[in-house]
Amino acid sequence: MNHLTAETFDENARQALLDPQLRGALRHLAKVFSERRKTAIHTVPDWEALREQARAIKDETLAHLDQYLEAFADNAAHAGAQIHWARDAREACNIVAELIRERNAKHIVKSKSMATEEIHLNQMLEAAGWSPVETDLGEWIIQLAHETPSHIVAPAIHKSKRQIAELFVDKLGIEPTDDVSMLTGAARRVLRQRFAEAEVGISGVNFGVAETGTILILENEGNIRLTTSLPRVHIAVMGIEKIIPRLVDLDVFLKVLPRSGTGQRLTAYQSLITGTKKRADEEGPEEVHIILMDNGRSSMLASPVTRQSLACIRCGACLNACPVYQQVGGHAYGSVYPGPIGAVITPQLVGLSKTAQLPFASSLCGACREVCPVKIDIPELLLHLRSEVVTAGRKGTAEAPAKRKRIEGLLFRGYALAWSRRWMYEWSGKVLRVLQLPMVQNGRIGKVGNFLSRLVPPLGAWTAGRDARPLAPRSFREQWFAQYSRKP
Amino acid sequence: MAEHQNKVVRREILESIRRNLAASKPLDAIRSEHKHPSIPRVTESSAPAGLTLVEQFCESLNAVGGHCEVVTDITGATRVVEQIIELLQARRIAVSDSQLVARVIEKMQSDVELHTSASTAALFECDLGITGAQWAVAETGTLVLESERERHRLVSLVPPVHVAVLQAHSLRQTLGEILKALGENHVLNLNRTVTFITGPSRTSDIELTPAIGVHGPGELYVIIIEHSTNE
Numbered sequence: 001m002n003h004l005t006a007e008t009f010d011e012n013a014r015q016a017l018l019d020p021q022l023r024g025a026l027r028h029l030a031k032v033f034s035e036r037r038k039t040a041i042h043t044v045p046d047w048e049a050l051r052e053q054a055r056a057i058k059d060e061t062l063a064h065l066d067q068y069l070e071a072f073a074d075n076a077a078h079a080g081a082q083i084h085w086a087r088d089a090r091e092a093c094n095i096v097a098e099l100i101r102e103r104n105a106k107h108i109v110k111s112k113s114m115a116t117e118e119i120h121l122n123q124m125l126e127a128a129g130w131s132p133v134e135t136d137l138g139e140w141i142i143q144l145a146h147e148t149p150s151h152i153v154a155p156a157i158h159k160s161k162r163q164i165a166e167l168f169v170d171k172l173g174i175e176p177t178d179d180v181s182m183l184t185g186a187a188r189r190v191l192r193q194r195f196a197e198a199e200v201g202i203s204g205v206n207f208g209v210a211e212t213g214t215i216l217i218l219e220n221e222g223n224i225r226l227t228t229s230l231p232r233v234h235i236a237v238m239g240i241e242k243i244i245p246r247l248v249d250l251d252v253f254l255k256v257l258p259r260s261g262t263g264q265r266l267t268a269y270q271s272l273i274t275g276t277k278k279r280a281d282e283e284g285p286e287e288v289h290i291i292l293m294d295n296g297r298s299s300m301l302a303s304p305v306t307r308q309s310l311a312c313i314r315c316g317a318c319l320n321a322c323p324v325y326q327q328v329g330g331h332a333y334g335s336v337y338p339g340p341i342g343a344v345i346t347p348q349l350v351g352l353s354k355t356a357q358l359p360f361a362s363s364l365c366g367a368c369r370e371v372c373p374v375k376i377d378i379p380e381l382l383l384h385l386r387s388e389v390v391t392a393g394r395k396g397t398a399e400a401p402a403k404r405k406r407i408e409g410l411l412f413r414g415y416a417l418a419w420s421r422r423w424m425y426e427w428s429g430k431v432l433r434v435l436q437l438p439m440v441q442n443g444r445i446g447k448v449g450n451f452l453s454r455l456v457p458p459l460g461a462w463t464a465g466r467d468a469r470p471l472a473p474r475s476f477r478e479q480w481f482a483q484y485s486r487k488p
Numbered sequence: 489m490a491e492h493q494n495k496v497v498r499r500e501i502l503e504s505i506r507r508n509l510a511a512s513k514p515l516d517a518i519r520s521e522h523k524h525p526s527i528p529r530v531t532e533s534s535a536p537a538g539l540t541l542v543e544q545f546c547e548s549l550n551a552v553g554g555h556c557e558v559v560t561d562i563t564g565a566t567r568v569v570e571q572i573i574e575l576l577q578a579r580r581i582a583v584s585d586s587q588l589v590a591r592v593i594e595k596m597q598s599d600v601e602l603h604t605s606a607s608t609a610a611l612f613e614c615d616l617g618i619t620g621a622q623w624a625v626a627e628t629g630t631l632v633l634e635s636e637r638e639r640h641r642l643v644s645l646v647p648p649v650h651v652a653v654l655q656a657h658s659l660r661q662t663l664g665e666i667l668k669a670l671g672e673n674h675v676l677n678l679n680r681t682v683t684f685i686t687g688p689s690r691t692s693d694i695e696l697t698p699a700i701g702v703h704g705p706g707e708l709y710v711i712i713i714e715h716s717t718n719e
Contacts (some may be wrong), residue, residue, distance in 0.1 A: 025695070032696045066505040073498070079680065085497040137702060138693035154693055161695045184691065184699040191703065196612060211671070212678055222645060222689040222704020229641045229681075230608065240501065247671035247678075251664040262692065266628045266663075268552075269704065270684040272670075277680050283641040284681060294501050301508035304519045 005334040009357040012332035026326050033320040036263020053252045055375040058311035068210040068243045075213030079275020081288045089119035092293045105199040111224040112136035113204025115237045118336045133194045135223035137187050144171045150330030153261050153316035201227035205238035211246045214274040218267045234285040241297050241310035256373035260315040296349040305384050309345050311374040318368035340368035344381040359385035433471050440470045541626040541659040548629030552687030554708040565592045565711045573598045578615035582606045584643045586620035617647040621654040625663050635681035650705040656714045
């Protein structure tokens with residue numbers, strides 16, 4: 001059972017670091033995903049140009065989101081889809097529940113959708129008495145285990161083969177096995193039965209094409225095709241930022257998403273669904289419902305820094321590249337979306353007061369920015385959110401989390417005052433060089449120095465694990481002027 | 489959800505979008521002063537030298553675990569289907585309503601139960617599903633099927649093996665060409681469901697170890713008929 005919250009990220013992270021099985025799984029994930037992605041990127045002539053194109057398309061769409069969204073809704077409706085609008089998670093859940101209730105449906109299958117995780121749809125449906133069955137293998141595994149996904153693309157990646165085998169033995173009564181294809185075969189057999197009986201299929205949406213009202217959903221397993229073809233009713237939950245303008249725009253995204261997400265050139269299946277079937281005797285659901293959900297997205301449009309959050313295509317590449325995620329995994333973030341993208345959108349979706357530690361869960365190394373297929377500048381966003389946290393802390397507003405330490409504030413003010421004047425900077429260096437002398441032992445600052453630094457909290461974190469080095473006998477500036485000019 | 493309430497929410501969401509975009513305008517202006525939007529270069533992928541579309545397709549399909557057979561005519565295709573049935577010891581075969589498939593199956597000598605327009609229940613009992621394909625993409629080894637030109641959705645998905653028969657002239661180099669063709673005149677031409685199939689069904693959800701044949705077919709055979717017929 002894991003229901004950690006973002007409020008305790010620091011503590012969650014500390015606990016995660018003590019879990020050797022988790023850390024092994026994460027090491028494996030980082031290595032495999034990185035290799036697969038690298039190989040896949042070399043199969044296109046100009047990866048950087050693709051990223052630029054993808055980002056340009058998203059920027060264009062977001063700058064006119066209202067127009068494109070309306071066009072999408074009208075075109076999809078024209079082709080027979082029923083369009084529902086939801087301002088928040090509660091409304092979206094209620095629409096789904098109402099649709100199921102009105103049709104007296106019992107058997108519900110679901111394909112993987114982060115949007116439905118975001119609104120906690122399964123919890124709501126179960127509380128109302130239904131038993132929706134997840135059909136994506138990874139999602140089904142964590143459903144059986146009563147857990148939440150720990151990765152955007154590979155939800156059960158924190159679990160070892162052995163743990164999954166034990167789970168299947170326990171819940172399905174299969175013979176114990178170590179063989180991945182046997183485990184997969186067991187899942188196939190059980191879920192096929194669910195597909196055969198399904199009356200309602202719930203899916204997400206990867207892209208909504210404004211020009212045609214088409215939704216595109218991509219996958220490898222085939223469960224999405226089954227979920228959207230077999231039941232009488234198909235309900236698709238879609239964040240409003242999933243819109244792209246034209247059908248041909250899909251080309252760029254179908255090039256960057258599979259490569260970034262799973263290191264594939266293309267996933268096994270893409271379904272392009274436009275409205276409902278034209279004739280009753282054709283295959284497919286009788287009803288197609290698309291729920292267009294806001295849930296905090298429209299407010300992200302209010303500044304260019306935050307607007308780029310909405311360009312995310314949920315590939316998970318940033319998670320795989322992030323040194324923090326690689327150490328602590330997804331559950332430590334305590335939010336539906338983990339990793340770098342989670343650290344920036346979760347505070348925007350649910351507010352900073354409960355998620356103030358997340359923007360600080362980063363060393364700003366920028367690896368996420370480098371791998372993002374739509375070039376989201378995540379470090380920029382992290383800094384923006386950090387400044388909001390600090391500002392809120394200073395003002396003591398309702399958004400304020402724990403107040404940032406006074407000392408840090410004073411230190412920075414002192415630093416700015418002193419070191420923006422050249423003479424102060426030079427003389428403080430000279431003074432510190434004298435003051436440090438008693439503390440230097442064998443070329444390192446000894447225990448006295450470390451003790452002193454613990455009084456100054458930010459410095460204390462550094463010296464907890466390493467010795468400080470003393471200042472050099474002459475500063476760089478002094479050496480430079482001695483070498484290259486007459487006067488310092 | 490009541491029609492009226494839905495309209496109200498629609499209006500509110502659209503207004504929220506407009507309001508927030510408007511609030512962003514002054515900041516956008518500042519940002520564009522500092523960041524110069526780059527003009528994306530058009531990326532053209534070049535065909536590997538010397539390979540025909542058919543050869544490229546076969547290479548791409550093999551790379552993702554599919555099987556590709558190239559034959560000269562319908563008779564050749566029939567023979568390949570017979571071989572596949574023999575190999576799999578298949579007994580119940582589902583076929584789509586493709587005319588090309590009908591012609592391939594016509595002269596087939598295998599002793600099997602043929603199901604045309606099979607019910608869902610029957611499909612779950614079938615060993616093999618045979619469809620055509622309206623297009624194929626050489627660069628990726630992808631089949632493109634359109635729901636109104638062929639009843640393909642379940643026949644190509646439910647049975648554990650999928651066999652697709654297509655003519656060489658349906659091949660295109662890139663997926664982009666297909667999307668362009670689908671998007672042109674979309675009001676008339678875009679079928680309600682278009683399915684792209686690239687190889688057999690797969691997953692890496694358990695320890696990132698690849699497993700083939702999860703919910704969709706675990707085996708995909710594509711038979712390409714080189715000589716144009718009147719289909």
